[in-house]
Amino acid sequence: MAARGTVKPFANFNASHDAEVLYKAMKGLGTDEEAILTLIAARSNSQRQHIKSAYKSTYGKDLVDDLKSELGGKFETLIVALMTPPVSYDIYELRNAIKGAGTDEKVLIEILASRMASQIKEIATAYKAEYDSNLEDDITGDSSGHFMRLMVILLQANRQQGVDQGAIKTDAEGLFAAGEQKFGTEEETFITILGNRSAAHLNKVFDEYRKLSGFEIEESVQRETSGSLKELLLAVVKCARSVPAYFAESLYCGLKGAGTDDHTLIRIMVSRSEVDMLDIRAQFRKMFATSLYSMIKNDTSGDYRKTLLLLCGGDDA
The missing domain is CATH 1.10.220.10 (Annexin)
Incomplete structure (x- = not known):
């Protein structure tokens, strides 16, 4: 699959040269922010890691520490984020979302609903290595109820593969019966179906659901659930679609x-x-x-x- 990113590896890449450009941009009076941002935004993340190593070998200093001491505000936050390997960045964001004052559910929802199964597994492993703590335990210790259960399902990264033709109608009927058709909502059914089926399968279920109920699944989730569970279910549905x-x-x-x-x-x-x-x-x-x-x-x-x-x-x- 061709990467659809805007940032591509820089063609004539030379880590030592880039390290020198960044060093010169920061030494002396004043900082050349333009030189820093132009270079960093034009390198892939793996190239940035090589620049970090070259910087340390040449100058005996940590590039990210130097950037932090020279830059400030949102610009600094953005540059430091760009210098962080993707998995490290995800686990740092998750950790802050859980350990900060109050849980930032938005961050948990965004990362766990949008990442591929292989990425979620990588995130869980890296989190354990970095913080000597289990991501699932930290999330369950910090959340509750149906929201927590769906989080746990997503963390397992065990969605079934492909489309199960025989289950499309059953799943659509199950969702309809659990929500629009009854007084009150059986959240369990929503959690199980939306948390465990593949995106391809869910899209077929959503089509069937619309024929059956006359509603888009998003409308029913909005009506039948609330709070953080609603936000998480909507994110799962939207990520399954696109x-x-x-x-x-x-x-x-x-x-x-x-x-x-x-x-x-x-x-x-x-x-x-x-x-x-x-x-x-x-x-x-x-x-x-x-x-x-x-x-x-x-x-x-x-x-x-x-x-x-x-x-x-x-x-x-």
Whole structure:
């Protein structure tokens, strides 16, 4: 599968040369932010790791520590995120979401609903190695009820493969009976079906569900559930339909309104820049009749904006 990212490995890559450029941008009076952001946004994450090693070998200093001491604010947060390997970045975000003041369910939902099974397994292993703590235990210790149970199912990363033709109708009927057809909702059924079936299978179930009930599954989830369980179920449904569309909507919500949700903006732009940012941009244009580029341009400023626009990779006006 061709990567649909906007950030590609830099062709004539030379880690020592890049380390020197960054060193010079930071030494002496004042910092050359432009040189830093232009270089870092134009290298793949694995190339950035090589630059980090070359920097340490040449200057005996930690590149990320130096960047932190020279930069500030959202720009610093964004550059540091770009310098972090993808799995390390995911586990850092999950850890902060669980261990901070109050649980940031939005982060848990976004990462666990959108990552592939192989990535979830990698995340769980890396989390254990880094924090000497079990991700599942930390999440269950910090959440409860149906929300927690669906989180646990997603963490198992054991979705069945392919489409089970024989179960499409049964699953659709099960969801209908558990929600729209009864007084009160049997959340169990929603959790089991949405948490365990493949995306391809779920899309067939959603079609069947619409024929059966006259509703899109999203409408029923909105009506039949509430709170964090509702948000998690909706994320699972949206990611089954289209992961890029799910991220396009999250970015739009993060950019519109009075204040920009920079935490979400940084996390998505960094974690999707080498994966499917081109598809996210296309979905964004289709769904919101404006380009991601122009919204970032209007809602952010300074070196932070310049870096985000480079990650966005172009305007679909």
